[in-house]
Amino acid sequence: MCKMQLSLQPDILEIIPSRLLLKPAFPGRKPALSMYKQIGMGRSFFPMLLAVSFVLASSAMGQEPAQSPDPSPDHSQTPQPEGGQDDRNREKDKSNETVGKSKIEKETGTINDRIFEVLPNYGTVENTKNLPPMTTRQKFRLATAGVFDWGSYPFNGILAGIAQAKNDPKEWGQGWGAFGKRYGASFADNSIGTYMTTAIFPSLLREDPRYYQMGKRRFTHRAYHAINRLFIVRTDSGHNRFNFSESGGNAAAAAISNVYHVSEDRTASRTFATFAFLLLYDGMNNELKEFWPDIRRKVFHKDRP
Numbered sequence: 001m002c003k004m005q006l007s008l009q010p011d012i013l014e015i016i017p018s019r020l021l022l023k024p025a026f027p028g029r030k031p032a033l034s035m036y037k038q039i040g041m042g043r044s045f046f047p048m049l050l051a052v053s054f055v056l057a058s059s060a061m062g063q064e065p066a067q068s069p070d071p072s073p074d075h076s077q078t079p080q081p082e083g084g085q086d087d088r089n090r091e092k093d094k095s096n097e098t099v100g101k102s103k104i105e106k107e108t109g110t111i112n113d114r115i116f117e118v119l120p121n122y123g124t125v126e127n128t129k130n131l132p133p134m135t136t137r138q139k140f141r142l143a144t145a146g147v148f149d150w151g152s153y154p155f156n157g158i159l160a161g162i163a164q165a166k167n168d169p170k171e172w173g174q175g176w177g178a179f180g181k182r183y184g185a186s187f188a189d190n191s192i193g194t195y196m197t198t199a200i201f202p203s204l205l206r207e208d209p210r211y212y213q214m215g216k217r218r219f220t221h222r223a224y225h226a227i228n229r230l231f232i233v234r235t236d237s238g239h240n241r242f243n244f245s246e247s248g249g250n251a252a253a254a255a256i257s258n259v260y261h262v263s264e265d266r267t268a269s270r271t272f273a274t275f276a277f278l279l280l281y282d283g284m285n286n287e288l289k290e291f292w293p294d295i296r297r298k299v300f301h302k303d304r305p
Helices: 031-062 083-097 103-108 136-147 152-166 176-205 219-228 244-260 268-298
Strands: 013-015 020-022 232-234 240-242
Touching: 103 136, 136 176, 152 176, 176 244, 219 268, 232 244, 240 244, 244 268
Parallel strands: none
Antiparallel strands: 013 020, 232 240
16 A cells, blocks of 8 residues: 655655655764654654554444344244255355456455555455465566556655655755656655565565454454564465565665665665664554454445445
8 A cells, every 4th residue: 555755854754655765864963863863753653643543443343333133033934045046145245245356356365445445455355364375476466556556646746746845855956857856766665665575575485465454353452463464474385474574675675765865865874764664654554454444334334345
C-alpha cells in the first residue's frame, strides 16, 4: 500500500509513499545528535496515526451485535438437500468469493481491499490461514501491482507538489524540471522499497511476503500480531522464522536512496534513521491491514470488499 508523506518540520523529515526520506542534519551539529532529534520527532507522529486507526477499530469491534443462539432445526419437517446440491452450494460460495478479483489476487489468495476505499492493499490475506507458496514470478507481480496501482500516480504528484512548495531540497530549485525530479524521487523510493521487501528479498530467502490477518481475536492480540509480523515471517515451506526480508529489504532501500538524492542527504545518520522509520511505518501499515475489515463493516457498512 502507498505510504504517506507528512512534514513534521520542513528541514527535518519527510515521509514518502512506501519509503521515508529524512532531510540532512542541521549544519554544525553532530550526526548522532541530529539523528536523535529526527527519531524523536517521529515518536510524536506515529502514535498519533496509530491512535486514529485504533480508535476506529476498537469502536467497530465494540459494536459487534450479540448473536442469539439459533433455534434447533426441526429435522422431521425440514427436507435435507441431496449431497450433490451441497457440493453445488459450496462451489457457488467459492465462486462468489473470487468475483471481481484480479488474476494475481486469485492466484495468491490475497485481496486488494482498499483501505479507506482508496489506498491499495495488495498482499493481504483475509479469513485464510494456509495457502500454497508463492512463486518468484507471483512475488514480483504482487510488488508490481502495488507500485503501479492507479492511486500511486496522483499521490506521488501531490507529494511532489508539497516538496515543490517548500523548495525542498533547495538544490533542485523551482520549475517543471525541478518538479519532475521530486516526483521521480518520490516514485523511486516507493518502488524500490516495495520491490525489495515484497519480491527480491522474499524470492532469494524463500519467505512469504503476504500479510495474514489474525481476525476474530481480542484487540490486544491482533495489535501485537501486526507488529510481530515485522520480525516473524512465514517461509515458503510453512515455518516461522525471523523476517530477514523486512529488515534486509528496508536497509537496502535506505542505502540505495543515497544514489539519486542530493549529496547533502547522503549521511550515515540519515540512512540509519530512514531505516528505523521504515520499520515503524510498515508496522503502522500492518495495523491498518489487520483492523480495516472491522472498520469497513461498522463504519462503511460493507460486509465484503
